[in-house]
Amino acid sequence: MSEWWRHAVVYQVYVRSFADSDGDGIGDLPGITSRLPYLRELGVDAVWVTPFYRSPQHDHGYDVADYTDVDPLFGALSDADELVARAHELGLRVIVDLVPNHTSSEHAWFRAALAAEPGSAERARYLFRTGRGADASEPPNNWRSVFGGPAWTRVGDTDQWYLHLFDTSQPDLDWRNPEVPAMFADVLRFWLDRDVDGFRVDVAHGLLKEASLRDQRGQEKSSDLFDVGGLAEDAPMWDQPEVHDVYRQWHAILAEYDGDRMAVAEAWTRTVESNARYVRPDELNQAFNFDWVMAPWSAAAFADVIERTLPALAAVGGTPTWVLSNHDVQRHATRYGGGEAGRARARAATLLSLALPGSAYLYQGEELGLEEVDVAPADRQDPSWFRTGEPGRDSCRVPIPWAGSEPPYGFGPGAGQPWIPQPGEWAPLTVDAQSGEPGSTLEFYRQALSVRRSLARDASDAVDVHLDGDVLSVRRGDLTVVVNCGSAPSALPEGELVIASGPVGDDLPPDTAVWVSSAG
Ligand code: GLC
Ligand code: MG
Numbered sequence: 397m398s399e400w401w402r403h404a405v406v407y408q409v410y411v412r413s414f415a416d417s418d419g420d421g422i423g424d425l426p427g428i429t430s431r432l433p434y435l436r437e438l439g440v441d442a443v444w445v446t447p448f449y450r451s452p453q454h455d456h457g458y459d460v461a462d463y464t465d466v467d468p469l470f471g472a473l474s475d476a477d478e479l480v481a482r483a484h485e486l487g488l489r490v491i492v493d494l495v496p497n498h499t500s501s502e503h504a505w506f507r508a509a510l511a512a513e514p515g516s517a518e519r520a521r522y523l524f525r526t527g528r529g530a531d532a533s534e535p536p537n538n539w540r541s542v543f544g545g546p547a548w549t550r551v552g553d554t555d556q557w558y559l560h561l562f563d564t565s566q567p568d569l570d571w572r573n574p575e576v577p578a579m580f581a582d583v584l585r586f587w588l589d590r591d592v593d594g595f596r597v598d599v600a601h602g603l604l605k606e607a608s609l610r611d612q613r614g615q616e617k618s619s620d621l622f623d624v625g626g627l628a629e630d631a632p633m634w635d636q637p638e639v640h641d642v643y644r645q646w647h648a649i650l651a652e653y654d655g656d657r658m659a660v661a662e663a664w665t666r667t668v669e670s671n672a673r674y675v676r677p678d679e680l681n682q683a684f685n686f687d688w689v690m691a692p693w694s695a696a697a698f699a700d701v702i703e704r705t706l707p708a709l710a711a712v713g714g715t716p717t718w719v720l721s722n723h724d725v726q727r728h729a730t731r732y733g734g735g736e737a738g739r740a741r742a743r744a745a746t747l748l749s750l751a752l753p754g755s756a757y758l759y760q761g762e763e764l765g766l767e768e769v770d771v772a773p774a775d776r777q778d779p780s781w782f783r784t785g786e787p788g789r790d791s792c793r794v795p796i797p798w799a800g801s802e803p804p805y806g807f808g809p810g811a812g813q814p815w816i817p818q819p820g821e822w823a824p825l826t827v828d829a830q831s832g833e834p835g836s837t838l839e840f841y842r843q844a845l846s847v848r849r850s851l852a853r854d855a856s857d858a859v860d861v862h863l864d865g866d867v868l869s870v871r872r873g874d875l876t877v878v879v880n881c882g883s884a885p886s887a888l889p890e891g892e893l894v895i896a897s898g899p900v901g902d903d904l905p906p907d908t909a910v911w912v913s914s915a916g
Contacts, residue, residue, distance in 0.1 A: 399478050402715040403853045404441040408759045409870035410723045411448050413795040416808030421815050425471035429479045439845030442489035444596050452502050454565040458499035463583040480591050489593035497599040498566040514556050538611045544784030563779040573602045588653050600661035604639045606632035621818045626664030635665045644678035668708035675714035685717045693732040693741050695868035695881040707829050716754035727792050730768040739765045743897040744909035750848045751877035753857040765837035769794040797858045799828035879909035
């Protein structure tokens with residue numbers, strides 16, 4: 397079975413919020429392993445596990461202090477091995493997260509850098525620069541952190557500052573220093589030797605900065621979390637041409653291993669063409685399709701993204717990915733309006749995603765119809781909340797309800813509460829409550845993933861996109877998906893109804909999608 401990832405459904409596990417084995421209120425690796433049969437039964441092909449490496453957890457693991465060890469909070473290295481082995485027994489692949497743009501400020505390299513002199517080899521692994529102004533009291537340039545505030549922090553009262561495109565605890569590495577790619581080549585091999593099937597590459601568009609570190613034009617206008625990111629019009633810190641040399645090197649490393657190892661890029665870039673560059677034949681295998689995440693609930697918007705994505709990827713021999721939710725964005729049920737309508741639309745958009753050629757990424761809890769949770773300010777932990785006072789990303793990271801009628805809903809053993817409180821109204825949404833319940837979101841996902849395997853996964857990659865007002869249909873061989881984004885019922889398409897995202901009668905109700913087959 398070659399290039400399994402091209403048509404895989406990958407389920408994203410946010411480690412601290414999936415399943416807690418030891419009752420400390422924080423999800424962990426043995427917790428994930430114990431729930432792998434659930435994922436197998438759900439019908440996904442692979443699981444992507446967010447960072448579980450040693451970390452002070454200022455950005456919940458995206459601040460890595462040791463890339464080749466497991467944080468005691470989540471278990472031990474043997475637990476990672478056990479997870480991978482058990483997943484493979486069940487026929488599931490495992491993708492681990494790789495965080496190459498920055499380390500934690502507690503990484504041995506950064507500690508050594510702070511202890512060393514300006515201009516030393518230790519400092520040269522990061523981006524230390526002299527401040528501006530008479531007493532160097534101004535940052536070296538005008539860049540903003542994605543999490544708010546300046547992207548530079550001053551080292552004590554010296555004239556040196558270091559760059560951090562994210563939190564102050566996440567110093568950016570200098571990828572022009574050969575020690576850095578050498579270290580990450582070792583990290584890749586370490587995990588490949590432990591049999592992981594692939595990597596999700598964090599901030600893949602950020603590793604190289606324009607060498608001059610010149611000011612960013614127009615940055616004073618943008619302050620939104622991801623606006624300061626790769627979508628800014630002038631972005632000397634993002635999507636630089638040299639970043640592709642890194643991925644060519646990684647491609648060669650992955651190719652040394654058997655078993656079709658892969659890597660998927662988190663690359664926020666301005667165009668589908670620049671995004672497709674990350675998946676050229678000698679680079680990474682996939683890149684998240686963030687245009688799909690950002691598309692509003694609109695047939696025209698969906699059609700537009702499909703019609704831009706497919707040719708851009710075809711041009712480089714790449715395969716599209718369809719992403720609606722992840723641990724950084726509002727859950728799609730909420731984004732589409734929330735409540736009953738939002739949940740119905742979310743299921744419909746999922747059914748649309750699953751019909752399209754390529755691979756789909758699901759985020760834990762979407763199969764339960766979870767929406768954003770209103771997390772009380774005192775419970776918020778996202779560094780962007782501390783830096784900007786904006787609510788941040790905790791709302792999509794609330795631990796999964798598995799069973800029972802009150803928090804922690806089986807998230808961990810006993811009655812201990814998870815690291816963010818779960819809502820009191822989640823009893824009907826637990827895995828237990830929805831299992832076997834006709835019409836539940838969970839049963840819908842199970843059915844959709846099963847039908848996808850038999851009908852859509854290997855169907856032709858050629859599609860025919862048809863937009864009729866608020867109704868979008870996409871035909872792939874014998875299979876047609878139709879989604880009604882309008883407010884009035886539309887006609888059901890001809891053919892055999894295979895699956896629907898909600899109740900359908902003689903027509904296709906608003907906020908609903910169906911698959912019909914014209915085979916036989
Ligand atoms: C990526 C991660 C996000 C993290 C950031 C910094 O965007 O998905 O969660 O905060 O990188 O590592
Ligand atoms: Mg735990």
